[in-house]
Amino acid sequence: MKIKDIEAIVVRSPEPSIASAPSSLIVKIETDEGIAGIGEGCTHSESDEASFAAKAIIERGFAPRLKGEDPLNIQKIWYKLYQYSEWYGRRGIAIYALSAIDIALWDIAGKYLHQPVHKLLGGKFRDKIRVYASLIFNMDDPESSGKEGRKYVEQGFTAVKYGWGQTWEKAFGLDADRDEEAVRIIREILGPKIDLMVDVGRMVNWSLPYAIKMAERFKKYNIYWLEEPLPQDDIEGYIMLTQKSDVWIAAGEGEYTRWGFKDWIIRRAVDVLQPDVSKAGGLSEVKRICDLAYMWNMMVVPHGFSTAINIAANLHLVASMPNASLLEFRRTESPLIYKLVKRPFEAVNGYLAIPDGEGLGIELNEDVIEEYRIDRR
Ligand SMILES: [Mg+2]
Missing domain, CATH: 3.30.390.10 (Enolase-like, N-terminal domain)
Incomplete structure (x- = not known):
């Protein structure tokens, strides 16, 4: 061939x-x-x-x-x-x-x-994976954000993430009190049992001392992790923040290849590593990154916020990882998620099934x- x-x-x-x-x-x-x-x-x-x-x-x-x-x-x-x-x-x-x-x-x-691809990656450890509904903050109306997340909780999701904001002017991360209030409102609407993640995103740049302070403020809402609170290049800041913060710190969507991820792993720069198969080097490379992270007993929750092809690739990846426990599942309105493939991915009780069809198991x-x-x- x-x-x-x-x-x-x-x-x-x-x-x-x-x-x-x-x-x-x-x-x-x-x-x-x-x-x-x-x-x-x-x-x-x-x-x-x-x-x-x-x-x-x-x-x-x-x-x-x-x-x-x-x-x-x-x-x-x-x-x-x-x-x-x-x-x-x-x-x-x-x-x-x-x-x-x-x-x-x-x-x-x-x-x-x-x-299926997961068989070629060495076979699967699991038939399904817990996913979190990945959403965008509406900072003008955090209550509507909370209700949007609640919709997924009612469908059986046990984890919801909010990030960024709808415009540069209305980004999350611009105002400490307003940010805390948004997280408070959303936590109240989702209820105490749901894993709630907060993704600062890259519309703002927090300094290390500011991020330490904000992590402390979010702690009382029992957030599951705080994502990308620092610039992607600030690995020293991440190392210190991860050591100081009781709240888990997540990052990695902006890193590439095993050589880029090496220091994040061996220096334990974060609690949760988030490589993306469609950014960091494909299934081959992200599998290697995950294997390296496994050696350091590091939690890996692959990033995915693009199309249904990315979701399919991620599912084969997490199927083949010994320690995968969670995956991002973009739930914002997009035809590239909901219409691109003939059988769109749908979670059942907050879990996505690992595709068993040939190859990625999708048809465009x-x-x-x-x-x-x-x-x-
Ligand atoms: Mg992110």
Whole structure:
């Protein structure tokens, strides 16, 4: 079997919040045996520029190096493209592009061998995974945020996360009293038993002493974790914050490859590590990151806030992890989550089932791709 063609598609859907950054890159790899694989790079950026840059990397850089390769040589291809990515900086957009290709190759391998991807990753530890409903703060009306989360609790979810805000001006994190009040209101509406996560996001930049103070203020609402309270580059700050804070600290969605994650793991910079398969290097690399984190007995809850392809890849990943206990499940309105695949993912009593179909186990709605693709206009 040989790789025949690679298509990089930029999709964008209308979103209620700029934090849910609508653009993503979908990759289709076709083989000479008629098997096609699907992958995704989480190329969120407000003006879609990351998606178009990743598309250019794939079409001009990666595709000529992929054509004619046996798609089952996933690791050989991974290392070949990673090495070539030095021209793009070995991180960021280059690795989004590599992530999309890697996921598509695993999808091809599963379809070729008539097995779900998790079997090729070594088999599954579980048939389902607890998920948290991942939502965006409405800081103008925290009560409506609370009610939105409550809707998922009534469906059986046991964990809900709120993050960011709907606009830069109305971001969470701008005002200590207002932030605490929002968390208080939401906790009251969700009730005491629900795991409630708070994601500061990157619309604000907190300093270490400020983050320590805020973690202390949120402690009385028994939050499950505080996510990205510091800038993504401030690993020293994270190390100190994680040591000082009684509230768990989570981060990692902005890190790439095992080399990027190495220090976060061996220095125990966070309590909860959040690599993203469609950002950090695909299933191959995030599996390696998870294995490294396992050596340090670190909790890993993969990040995922893009499309249903990302959810599928995440499910195969967590199925294969010995210590996975929780996964992000984006629940904001988006056709890329709810309509992109023929059988959209639905949680049952707060759990998502591990897909058992061949490859990633998903089938795309081509008409939805056509409706939302923006790279042909
Ligand atoms: Mg986050």
